[in-house]
Amino acid sequence: MLSRRIALCACLLAGLLLGACQPGATGTDIRSFTQGMQHQAGLLPLDYAPDTGKLYLTIPLDQQEYIYYFSLPQGLGSNDVGLDRGQLMGLNTKLVRFDDAGDKVLLRQRNTHYRAETENQLEQRSVSEAFADAVLWGFPVVARESDRVLVDATGFATRDSHGVSRRLQQTKQGDYSLDASRSAIYPARTKAFPRNTEIEATVTFTGDNPGEFVRQVAADPHAISLRMHHSFVALPDSDFSPRAFHPQSGFWAFDFKDYGVAIEQDMTRRYIPRHRLQKKDPGAALSEAVEPIIYYLDPGTPEPVRTALLEGGRWWNQAFEAAGYKDAFQIRVLPADADPLDVRYNVIQWVHRATRGWSYGYGLTDPRTGEIIKGHVTLGSLRVRQDYLIAQGMTSPFNDDNADTAPLSAMALARIRQLSAHEIGHTLGIAHNFAASPKDRASVMDYPHPLLALENNQVSLTHAYAEGIGEWDKRVIQYGYGDFADDRARLAFIDQSRALGFDFISDPDSRAASDFHATASLWDNGADAAVALSDVMALRAHALANFGAQSLASGRAYSDLEEILVPVYYFHRYQAEAAGKWLGGYHYNYGVKGQAGELQFTPVAAADQSRALNQLLATLSPAFLQLPDQVIKHIPPKAYGHEKTRESTQGFTGALLDPVSMAEASVRHTYAILLAPERLARLEWQATHDQHPLTTGALLNQIWLTLNQPATNTEASTLQWRNQLALFTHLSHMMTDDVLAPEVFAALKGFAQHTLDNTQWRKEPRHQYLKRWAEKAASQMPTNDKLKKAAMPPGSPI
DSSP states (O other): OHHHHHHHHHHHHHHHHHHHTSTTOTTOOHHHHTTTSEEEOSSSOEEEETTTTEEEEEEESSOOEEEEEEEEEEOOOOTTTOOOTTEESOSOOEEEEEEEOSSEEEEEEOOOSEEOOSSOHHHHHHHHTTSOOEEEEEEEEEEEOSSEEEEEOHHHHTSOTTOHHHHHHHTTSOEEEEOGGGOEEOGGGOEEOSSEEEEEEEEEEEEESOOHHHHHHOSSTTEEEEEEEEEEEEOOOSOOOOOBOOTTSSBOOEEEEETTSOTTSOSEEEEOOEEOOOBSSTTSSSEEBSSOEEEEEOTTOOTTHHHHHHHHHHTHHHHHHHTTEESOEEEEEOOTTOOTTSTTOEEEEEEOOSSOOOOEEEEEEOTTTOEEEEEEEEEETTHHHHHHHHHHHHHOOOSSTTOOOHHHHHHHHHHHHHHHHHHHHHHTTBOOOTTSTTTTSOOTTSOBOOOOEEETTEEEOTTSSOOSOOHHHHHHHHHHHSOOSSHHHHHHHHHHHHHTTOOOOOGGGTSSTTOOBTTOOSSBOSSOHHHHHHHHHHHHHHHHHTOSGGGSOTTSOGGGHHHHHHHHHTTTHHHHHHHHTTTTOEEEOOOOTTSSSOOOEEEOOHHHHHHHHHHHHHTTSHHHHOOOHHHHHTOOSOOTTOOOOTTSOOOSSTTSOOHHHHHHHHHHHHHHHHTOHHHHHHHHHHHTTOSSOOOHHHHHHHHHHHHTSOOSSHHHHHHHHHHHHHHHHHHHHHTTSSOSOHHHHHHHHHHHHHHHHHSOOOSSHHHHHHHHHHHHHHHOOOOTTTSOOOOOOOOOOO
16 A cells, blocks of 8 residues: 555656646746747747747736737739738727636637727626627747746747638639748747737748739749738727717728617717827917827838829828828838838838739727727839820820930829828828819829820820829818817818818719719719710820820830720720719718708709710710721730730730720720619619600610711721620620619610611621620520519518
8 A cells, every 4th residue: 555655646746747847837937938038028028939930928917908910011912812012901900818728828809899888897798798709819828927928929920810821712823721831930020019019920821723823923833931920019098089980071980889878879889090199289279299190101112202102191291280280290211120010100111013903001990999000001013104104105205216204204203192192091091082083183082083185286294193182181181180179060160061062972982883973983083074084085086196106115115005005095994984973873972960961962964964975975986996097007916025914905816906806895894884783773763753864775775876877987897796796795694693673674675675676687697696696685584593582671570
């Protein structure tokens, strides 16, 4: 018995000694464990072990909450895939805390969208327990003290936090998986600061069958290495006052559901996202700020773009002065030793991609209040080249080797100044205003189209883009950052904006070609969309008439003219969309009952709809679509060493330019505008209330009449036939979808049958082929699974 007891005690002692050597053992203190490691003090202290590549994070056991977000400091470089340098995880930061769970620490994200803004803690708990939180990671504990633990953060940093594998699969670029053997901490960008801790890692993904876009940009498309960044940020103090959102304020809405409000009140709380800004002298009409808003420009931005970005960004100081602040908005070049992903810096990054793409402005916010804690702008470097290309094609300045290209560069840089101001505006909390261009280009938050003019029989670029911050932008900054005595004064300010003639219509009512607000469009100009389309068509005609060898700089292959021609030939594309919104369109605003900005909601006048339609029909005529002979004769197949790109034309003629397919692409764009299913449904509805209705049937008859005007030559006849074919293929595809109102479906079918019965179909193969497509459209019938049925919203329970 005694020997058995001795043996048992020996086993227990051995177990205790072994446990003391294991990670996470209670007896291992943090200082001993991290001896010899590279230590960084800060918000969450870091220790890096170079010999093992491990990263350790010290976490206080005080249930403190932090703001967490992740980003992509090194991107893929493909606009189509969208994994860009500097890309943030999105507009929604995460409110997190670290929960001690014995041998691990859980990183828990609190569900901040559902809450109870009340002093009653039991009421708060009932809401928090009703909606799921998320555990984002479990950190293994390696050492412990009474008030803090040390955890291994290596796996956390080297995981696919950005969803790269998922994104590559979604964009059909292959099936990739994370390769841990080729992933590691990136020490140079892993740092701890007093108010934030930054962690970065190189993460590698391997896969087979890489897609086209990955093959274009990756050094090895079978092994893609990116860098991923993680930021933990201390919560701002409580000395911030959220400002109420108003639909006509021009700001984005930061919202959440408040289950603590009274029954008669709206549960959705809406604030505007904005930076913290306070006057040094609150009583002064114009005062310096306690802490100005400072943005830092990527030092890798080249000249003259760098100067243009700085100038355009500084326009915002004009708006802040209107709100009562002196020098409250500043832009500087980022110091060489600063990290652009450090939360302490609002940054403007100059990002390179293989192809032209979008720019972005993000404002990372406190998920509790909407306070912007970091502005981050991503500007695509190829945008400036596209504007130069447009200017080159529209002016054709190369009559000799000493051509003056200064106006082309000036226009491109003017656009860059606008782009800088626009994207910074987003990081200040400001939304797009696509109804600003009709009021003398009143906002940098619109998408500006170059406003060109014919002067002395030449295309002038002088006023292509507006200079300075817009008058609307000043109003928006005054609403978000100015001082108001009370809510009544704030709402009176909205009323004043309306009285001054400012409209605000944003993305949900503007982006789609099928949208119907009369003055809210992208890349348009002018208050009268029909007149503006006529002007654009005249500019296009002039540019095409002068297009040729003088459109190309010396030393470039003639085949490069194809890409220069593209923005000229399709110069009307955006203004056509704006004119199309007049058909079945409305004038309306974001009215609020009993508050500022009373409701406006009226249809576009029938006469205006008719004018817009006539201009759009003109884009279907062979006279509009035909390329001048001198254009075609100057564009040979691609020179050796050159190849077609996504910016080139498409067609059926191989390496040869295909003018007929170029025309068809333009015509199909017009059809997509005129025959958008939602637009046709609105026309049918308006026809029940208008004495001079434009119905779907009447619209189709006018299109068909335009397509059957006498052809002036063989090329015009070919274009007409291709356009007629495009119409019936378009209708046939429309009629197989479930988005058509029954009245519209009946009208399309009726038009096809009437055309079939009343056309003298010749025996030539072309006409018989067209007839078969007309027969297909006429024979279409909705099936049960394609006929969309009207349904009521949910009923029970009540």
